[in-house]
Amino acid sequence: DAKTTQPNSMESNEEEPVHLPCNHSTISGTDYIHWYRQLPSQGPEYVIHGLTSNVNNRMASLAIAEDRKSSTLILHRATLRDAAVYYCILKMVVNSGYALNFGKGTSLLVTP
Amino acid sequence: DSGVTQTPKHLITATGQRVTLRCSPRSGDLSVYWYQQSLDQGLQFLIQYYNGEERAKGNILERFSAQQFPDLHSELNLSSLELGDSALYFCASSVAGTSIDNEQFFGPGTRLTVL
Numbered sequence: 001d002a003k004t005t006q007p008n009s010m011e012s013n014e015e016e017p018v019h020l021p022c023n024h025s026t027i028s029g030t031d032y033i034h035w036y037r038q039l040p041s042q043g044p045e046y047v048i049h050g051l052t053s054n055v056n057n058r059m060a061s062l063a064i065a066e067d068r069k070s071s072t073l074i075l076h077r078a079t080l081r082d083a084a085v086y087y088c089i090l091k092m093v094v095n096s097g098y099a100l101n102f103g104k105g106t107s108l109l110v111t112p
Numbered sequence: 113d114s115g116v117t118q119t120p121k122h123l124i125t126a127t128g129q130r131v132t133l134r135c136s137p138r139s140g141d142l143s144v145y146w147y148q149q150s151l152d153q154g155l156q157f158l159i160q161y162y163n164g165e166e167r168a169k170g171n172i173l174e175r176f177s178a179q180q181f182p183d184l185h186s187e188l189n190l191s192s193l194e195l196g197d198s199a200l201y202f203c204a205s206s207v208a209g210t211s212i213d214n215e216q217f218f219g220p221g222t223r224l225t226v227l
Contacts, residue, residue: 038155042220042221043114043116043202043204043218043219043220043221044155044202044204044216044218045114045218046215046216046217049215087155094157094160094168094169094170095167095168095169096167096168097143097160097162097167097168098160098168098214099145099157099160099168099170100145100147100155100157100216101157102147102154102155102156102157103154104154
């Protein structure tokens, strides 16, 4: 299974944009790129996913490189509530189902 | 609130014991997934059920088993518990489980402490 690489931690000021990078150099043509985040003491929460084109939703934007070997999650205006661990995931095919292969993620600190 | 419920919230038990964790998926979701989160291993996929049938198996120990009932709730059974089984156990659900881009909705987790 293809793996992802993320920085261990990043820091941002409140109300500024945050760019969270992810490398996935062994991605295959059918792998979707998923982002989840985990707020302290909570279960993971879906953020966004994409295949080839950039994607936007109410929470964030996902910019995917043309060769798909990397992607960037963009939080347009970080708030204190965005402090969490962000996971970049390539969904695993397991038997006849699918699972999320969580790595270590990036711990995002947002300071006032 | 994701709509996924898990009970109990906390569980404290002794080594060698057996426990059952319960999960109710979001209304309409057919797939249930179980994940284990420990400090040293991170979040690891255990098992997936789709409409009552086992669909995918991950790093699940033989001492652990799961099932999904006709009303689609799921139970994760952990037996012969060891200290190393202490972890947060998350359940997630999705509409299907047959599509690679289905979003998974996670419950709040059950914190298991084995003493």
